[in-house]
Amino acid sequence: MEIFCPTCREGYRIPCMRVPKTSRMVMCNSCGTAWKQFFGAEPNFIASALDQSVETQREVRRPIYSKAVLQVLREEAALEAKLRA
Numbered sequence: 001m002e003i004f005c006p007t008c009r010e011g012y013r014i015p016c017m018r019v020p021k022t023s024r025m026v027m028c029n030s031c032g033t034a035w036k037q038f039f040g041a042e043p044n045f046i047a048s049a050l051d052q053s054v055e056t057q058r059e060v061r062r063p064i065y066s067k068a069v070l071q072v073l074r075e076e077a078a079l080e081a082k083l084r085a
Contacts, residue, residue, distance in 0.1 A: 007033040
């Protein structure tokens with residue numbers, strides 16, 4: 001299960017076996033925000049609303065690199081592929 005900080009949108013993964021059945025207070029390690037996270041049988045509307053807003057705000061952005069950086073990255077990828085083969 002994944003939960004997200006409502007302030008900074010930092011994501012946290014919780015193994016399925018460790019997900020509690022009741023709500024818990026959780027704290028973001030990045031910004032220090034504390035919030036009540038709902039799990040299991042309790043109302044899930046807050047958690048699902050946060051998940052939806054995070055997905056809409058976290059768009060995939062391709063970084064823009066210079067040609068020199070791209071050349072180095074390609075060389076490194078080729079070297080890595082050669083070493084793994």
